[in-house]
Amino acid sequence: MRRSGNRFSVNAMSAISTRGRMHFMAFAESFTVEVMCRFLERLAGHFDRKVHLVVDTHSAHRSKKVRNWLAARSDDVELYFLPPYSSEPNPDGLVNADLEHGLPKQHRTRDQTELAAENRRFFRRRQRQPHIVRGCFGGPHVRCVL
Template sequence: MDTGQIGELVFKLYRIRFTEPGVGKYLKRWGLTFQRPDKRAVEQDVEAVRVWHEETWPAIRAKAKAENAEVLFGDRVGVRSDQVTGRTWGAKGATPVVRRTGNRFSVNAMSAISTRGRMHFMVFTETFDAKVMCRFLARIVGHFDRKVHLVVDRHSAHRSKTVRAWLDGHKDEIELHFLPSYSPGLNPDEVVNADLKRSLPHTHRARNQTELAAETRRFFHRCQRQPHIVRGYFAGPHVRYVLDENPLGF
């Protein structure tokens, strides 16, 4: 709601007319600022989010500490050739034009990050399903000599019979934990996805799926070489809970 709408509401309720600058001055005086609101699904279960913060996540963290295990947050992202990313300067009233291919293609990626600055990823062109998830889990396990606790959302592939069967055969190597439904804001890897889409070149576009996959891999490789960037993905207000009371960096 902007200052004009607030002014109309005040007039409707109290029959007092304010100019838009006047409304703005009062709002600032009361400690309010004009912000872009966060999106939150109406289906989100507030109680489930509370339980995650107060019970589930502390239990995962404690178990990982007891097992000397690694905790990772993972997520899938899709990147399309027709996706508009980035901004640039242009004359007022004249929208800048970026030349790109008219063909449509896409690639997918799975990634997982830890507060230690580690990042693991897999770029693929097929549809994300249980088999792809098992392949990613196998790659994760192959990078560690200790147990991994992987936190993901409730995508059907993550909870499939195929994945559960694979996990049953690797109980000592990896364990899966699920975030509350409709709660992407609790997952630091969602920040990685947003950064990927912002970072893809917007002055030179991939002309085919192979080039798009290569650009996506370059982004993840850059992050892997800069652990401080990966650690920074945990600094946002919605995901900072991961770091609370966490001396071992889980």
């Protein structure tokens, strides 16, 4: 099969709850402070109470702009940081692994738009399967990947 040789990617971020709720955002650009603030804004808009979000120590999570955003919305969102190293995988990392394993292997996307659509389809499917998302919190003996 002839291929174009073009390389493209799509980034995604998600927030999951122990009840199996999932919110996500797929984006083509790099993960930056602006993208993080946009995600936090969207996440805060979905709830009528404070969101407690556990994040890793990525520089965008710790940036001055994000800290300022959080200070201005301290009643809406609070961040908690994971330690820099943990032997246990975090639940959202398991969701990311689930995404990588769950995308169709036989179908090759032709462009970035098609890849973003595949990612969104996967996350929407998982939103309708809260039992799988909850399984990501079950500890090392539970697999959330189907």
